[in-house]
Amino acid sequence: MKKIEVILQALEDVKLQDVEVYDMKEKSPFFDYLIISSATNNRQLQASIQHVTDNLAKHSFSHPRIEGKNSNSWILIDAKDIIVNVFTKEEREFYNLEKMLVEIRKLSPQEL
Incomplete structure (x- = not known):
């Protein structure tokens, strides 16, 4: 299983x-x-x-770096070549990263 698939499954x-x-x-x-x-x-x-970290370890990928571990609204999981942002809905709307990424190609599950 590819790392991106492991993370998305988690x-x-x-x-x-x-x-x-x-x-x-x-x-x-x-x-x-x-x-x-x-x-x-x-x-x-x-x-x-916890789930991303455990799944990566289970598939022999290195342990990711975590930012915002004690946050109630946004965490960042740095798995080296993959960055995962998990927001609460309110925080996601506030930061609106998608607006900055409008020029970047969004991938469908079939493309991974």
């Missing part, structure tokens, strides 16, 4: 909403994919950290 398992994957390969020298997703509450936000 996000699906904790039932995150509005998961979007952006192809950053030609836009960033630091990472290949940017994932944006929404959690309905803090418990789901925190569960996403």
Whole structure:
């Protein structure tokens, strides 16, 4: 299983909403994919950290760096070539990263 598939499966398992994957390969020298997703509450936000971390370890990928671990509204999971943002719906609307990514190709599950 590819790392992107492992991460997306983990996000699906904790039932995150509005998961979007952006192809950053030609836009960033630091990472290949940017994932944006929404959690309905803090418990789901925190569960996403644990589930992504556990799934990556289970498939022998390195442990990701976590930013905002104690946040109630936004966490960032840095899995080296994949960056995962998990927001509460309100925080996602406030930051509106999708507006900045309008020029970036959004990938469908079939393209991964």
